[in-house]
Amino acid sequence: MIVAVTVLSVACTSTDLPAPSGQPAATGAPIGPSSYATIAELHDAVVAAGFACTLEYPGLRDDVTNNEVSICTIDGETAYLTVWGSADDLTAFAASPDGATGTVALGADWSIAVSTGALATRLAAGLGGSAPVPSDPTSPS
Numbered sequence: 001m002i003v004a005v006t007v008l009s010v011a012c013t014s015t016d017l018p019a020p021s022g023q024p025a026a027t028g029a030p031i032g033p034s035s036y037a038t039i040a041e042l043h044d045a046v047v048a049a050g051f052a053c054t055l056e057y058p059g060l061r062d063d064v065t066n067n068e069v070s071i072c073t074i075d076g077e078t079a080y081l082t083v084w085g086s087a088d089d090l091t092a093f094a095a096s097p098d099g100a101t102g103t104v105a106l107g108a109d110w111s112i113a114v115s116t117g118a119l120a121t122r123l124a125a126g127l128g129g130s131a132p133v134p135s136d137p138t139s140p141s
Contacts, residue, residue, distance in 0.1 A: 033106065033107040033108040033128060033129045033130060034107045034108060034110075034127055034128035034129060035107060035108040035109050035110070036083055036107065036109065036110050037083065037109075038059055038068060038083060039055070039058070039059025039068045039069065039070045039081055039083055040058070040059060041083075042081055042083055042110050042112075042127075043055055043070070043072070043081065045127050046072075046074070046081075046112070046123070046126075046127065049123070049126030049127055050126065051074050051075070051123065051126065052074065052075075053072040053073070053074050053079065054072055054073070055070045055071070055072050055081075056070065056071045056072060057070055057071070058070065059081075059083070062085075065084075065085050065086065065089060066085025066086065067082055067083065067084050067085045067089070068082070068083040068085075069081065069082050069083075074114065074119065074123070075119055077114045077115045077116065077119055078114070078115070079112050079113070079114050079123075080111075080112065080113040080114075081110070081111075081112050082110060082111045082112075082113075083109060083110050084109050084110065084111065087108075087109065090106070090109060090110075090111065093111065094106055094111075094132065098113070099111070100132065100134050101113075101134055102117040102120065102131070102132065102133050102134040103115060103116060103117050103119075103120045104120055104131065104132070105120045105121075105123035105124040105127065105129050105130070105131050106124070106129050106130055106131070106132065107127060107128065107129035107130075108129075110127075110129070112127075117131065117133070
């Protein structure tokens with residue numbers, strides 16, 4: 001019995017375990033942006049980070065893109081929450097004019113678009129994401 005326990009403890013390290021929902025997996029590499037599987041999880045993280053956000057509707061899933069979306073108001077700004085169905089689609093969005101405004105908080109598989117860069121930066125900090133600064137200084141912030 002002792003041998004079996006020793007073998008199991010060597011064979012299964014903490015880096016082999018799945019990460020709890022809403023947290024990046026432990027890989028030994030630097031921890032990257034947070035990940036959320038559903039709008040409900042993303043919403044819960046927003047609220048846990050100290051932001052008031054009442055969803056206007058539960059997450060709606062787009063049958064074509066497999067994105068899940070909803071809307072809420074955060075600090076008086078309309079916030080468009082998206083959990084992306086494809087990493088390629090999120091990457092394309094982040095590089096697009098809509099994603100590169102400086103008013104979007106981004107994670108591994110989610111985005112929250114708001115009106116100001118200040119709120120996007122605070123959301124990103126609270127959720128473990130990033131809020132890329134636009135390369136065009138005339139973009140809103």
